[in-house]
Amino acid sequence: MGEMQGTRLEVDVTNIAHGGISVARHDGRVIFVSDAIPGERVLVEITEDRKKSFWRAETVEVIEASPHRQPHVWAEASVDRAPEDRAGGAEFGHIEIGHQRELKRRVLVDSIKRMAALDTDVEVQPIAGPADGTGWRTRLRLHVAEDGTLGPYSSRSHRVIPVTSVPLAAPEVARITPLTERFTGSTHVDVVAPSGSNSFVIAGDANAKGRPKAQTIVEVVGEREFRLDVRGFWQVHQAAAQTLTTAVQDAIDETRFDPRAANQDLYGGVGLLAAAVGDRFGPTTRITTVESDSLATDHAAENLQEWLGAQAITARVDRYLQQLKRTGVSLDGSTVVLDPPRAGAGREVIDSLADLGASQLVYVACDPVALARDLGFLSAHGYRLERLKAFDLFPNTHHVEAVATLVRD
Numbered sequence: 576m577g578e579m580q581g582t583r584l585e586v587d588v589t590n591i592a593h594g595g596i597s598v599a600r601h602d603g604r605v606i607f608v609s610d611a612i613p614g615e616r617v618l619v620e621i622t623e624d625r626k627k628s629f630w631r632a633e634t635v636e637v638i639e640a641s642p643h644r645q646p647h648v649w650a651e652a653s654v655d656r657a658p659e660d661r662a663g664g665a666e667f668g669h670i671e672i673g674h675q676r677e678l679k680r681r682v683l684v685d686s687i688k689r690m691a692a693l694d695t696d697v698e699v700q701p702i703a704g705p706a707d708g709t710g711w712r713t714r715l716r717l718h719v720a721e722d723g724t725l726g727p728y729s730s731r732s733h734r735v736i737p738v739t740s741v742p743l744a745a746p747e748v749a750r751i752t753p754l755t756e757r758f759t760g761s762t763h764v765d766v767v768a769p770s771g772s773n774s775f776v777i778a779g780d781a782n783a784k785g786r787p788k789a790q791t792i793v794e795v796v797g798e799r800e801f802r803l804d805v806r807g808f809w810q811v812h813q814a815a816a817q818t819l820t821t822a823v824q825d826a827i828d829e830t831r832f833d834p835r836a837a838n839q840d841l842y843g844g845v846g847l848l849a850a851a852v853g854d855r856f857g858p859t860t861r862i863t864t865v866e867s868d869s870l871a872t873d874h875a876a877e878n879l880q881e882w883l884g885a886q887a888i889t890a891r892v893d894r895y896l897q898q899l900k901r902t903g904v905s906l907d908g909s910t911v912v913l914d915p916p917r918a919g920a921g922r923e924v925i926d927s928l929a930d931l932g933a934s935q936l937v938y939v940a941c942d943p944v945a946l947a948r949d950l951g952f953l954s955a956h957g958y959r960l961e962r963l964k965a966f967d968l969f970p971n972t973h974h975v976e977a978v979a980t981l982v983r984d
């Protein structure tokens with residue numbers, strides 16, 4: 576192994592894989608190819624050949640283009656550039672937006688089939704914003720190069736790529752992003768444009784010890800205000816919080832919802848989805864939001880104070896559920912909303928939810944493979960996938976958000 580690195584080959588691209596990578600074959604071996612589209616014939620350069628079962632490669636020339644290929648929405652990420660000079664973070668920007676959604680649909684449906692043995696289909700729905708999928712990021716992190724210049728990492732490494740534009744950024748973020756300034760003593764710069772308070776440009780140092788000083792900002796969703804720390808988690812697309820609020824409200828099967836049961840909002844952040852549940856079923860609805868970041872939980876308590884039945888707890892979800900089991904609490908009759916980070920909830924959390932007897936789960940997922948794995952665990956516990964929706968919360972990237980309802984009779 577190792578002798579193929581740098582070799583150029585012409586290959587036919589046949590499929591799409593998780594992570595925004597296309598699949599080609601050469602002499603029976605799978606090659607994962609970046610910046611291609613299924614149906615294309617491309618010239619690739621092998622970048623990794625250590626594994627026996629697959630290689631990785633970069634597209635260096637498109638020989639027969641897909642009808643879905645478009646000029647990249649970010650010229651600085653285009654296949655016209657040398658692979659190492661392509662800006663990262665917009666790996667689907669060369670694909671026409673409707674076809675991006677079709678590829679995301681395929682990855683989601685195929686993952687669920689393969690990992691959970693479930694046949695399902697779903698439409699990846701566009702959400703509010705420019706039709707070409709630009710102008711949506713209300714949060715942007717750029718990195719500082721050794722010479723102090725600012726830019727995204729390259730799509731394949733941690734090399735900083737100087738850029739003159741950030742087309743996925745919301746207009747306010749793009750306006751204040753200091754692309755021409757030089758930074759010393761910082762490793763990265765965050766740009767945040769909240770919907771309900773001033774925008775920030777914050778230089779940070781990943782090697783600094785301790786937590787940076789807290790700074791509260793406000794996000795507005797419909798008529799509601801949410802307070803949170805400027806560095807805390809918030810949905811990135813400017814229409815995402817409203818989209819997920821409505822999606823979670825719609826996903827709950829009313830006939831199975833008991834406002835007096837021990838309802839849960841797990842991985843709750845500052846309480847966005849607990850508020851969605853409270854807004855649908857009324858202020859006396861019992862719901863506990865659980866989050867590991869204590870600053871976020873403090874904000875959640877404040878954001879949910881008008882809901883009499885709401886409480887916010889700082890805990891890791893796995894430990895919190897173990898504690899419920901130890902103390903004999905039952906989730907029988909309860910609805911559990913869970914919105915874990917990319918790694919998903921995992922077997923231990925799913926086993927605990929099943930043991931505790933949760934009746935209805937609304938699983939909000941930002942990673943199709945983690946969702947599919949967890950759906951497999953849930954099926955084994957007798958949960959049935961009742962409803963699946965998907966939303967294009969991250970246009971021009973490979974990411975997709977799904978909202979699944981699971982019930983157990």
Ligand SMILES: C[S@@+](CC[C@H](N)C(=O)[O-])C[C@H]1O[C@@H](n2cnc3c(N)ncnc32)[C@H](O)[C@@H]1O
Nearest residue numbers: 808842843844847866867868891892914915916
């Ligand atoms: C995808 S975010 C969802 C937040 C919230 N539902 C929202 O939409 O704003 C996931 C949240 O889970 C938290 N988190 C990550 N791992 C956790 C764990 N093991 N236990 C509890 N919370 C966790 C993160 O801090 C983050 O706030």
